[in-house]
Amino acid sequence: MTNRSESDNWKKKEETVDQFIQVIAKNMSLYGITPSVGRLYGTLYFNEDAMTLDEMRDALEMSKTSMSTGVRSLADMKMVEPSFRKGVRKDLYKSEEDWYKSFTSLFGNRWRQHTETNIEEADETIEKLTRVKEQTEDPVLQEKIDQDIDKLRYAQNYYRWLMRFIQVVESGEIFDYIPKEEGTESS
Template identity: 80%
Template sequence: MIAKNMNLYGITPSVGRLYGKLYFNEDPMTLDDMRDALEMSKTSMSTGVRALSEMKMVEPAFRKGVRKDLYKSEEDWYKSFTSLFGNRWRHHTETNIEEAEETIQELEKLYHVTDDQQLKEKVTKDIERLRYAQNYYRWLMRFIQVVESGEIFQYVPKQ
């Protein structure tokens, strides 16, 4: 169930299974524990843990007398979602804003070097559309901030 749901957020089924195993396990686990439980390579476990850690869905743990690295799942799914959503959407949204600006600059150059009136009209319309897109992406950045800050829970309370 968890692996299927995590696929909605762009997380592979194997990483989803890893998170599910950590979530339902009572105690923190080593990479060897995970490998044995999921019958996957230690390299796959390490890559999966790193990905989950970057998304703040897994964190290091400590147990007295254990020298190997231990990991446990983040229990707060709301926190995990806001972190995952923010990280993924922020990167893509920032990229879209930058690419739109670069395209606008190129179109403005084209506008100033051509005498073709139809082309100038087309360029002007395209620039307007790109500015509209930038405004949308700036709005989306504000929305991402509302999610990341936890302010979203004032509007859509946790249950």
């Protein structure tokens, strides 16, 4: 009876972990990560050893191409890294287990790209509006353009502040203001 009971406990444990992996996968969309790539990360995170693409494919029942693309995406975000095991010739990967490090890298990359784009767009829009203002003699239109440019300058100030915030996150300085939680760290 003990063997059956222990077998049931192992199954419950696996089901419970799988449920958490599903939550991770669902919430990774906040970072622009698809649920399938989120499941891949969760699987790597809970796997004690580094995994080959074949092992990932078997665990997730996805194509090797999907696994390769997912691993590449996660590696670009610094959420997985290559690993080595003596005697294994295939590429191995393991999750980056420091979620704080992963977050700061991912947050910084994503937000920096979008913020830089917004800064460029605001600059271009101000230039275009200024040209329109110079070409018109309509005082109402000139006034409206001035108001719009003021709003764009406000947006630029926000984006410059956001870039400083991103720098604080990327540098790890954020942990001076909001310390990492103490306690059990991932192995």
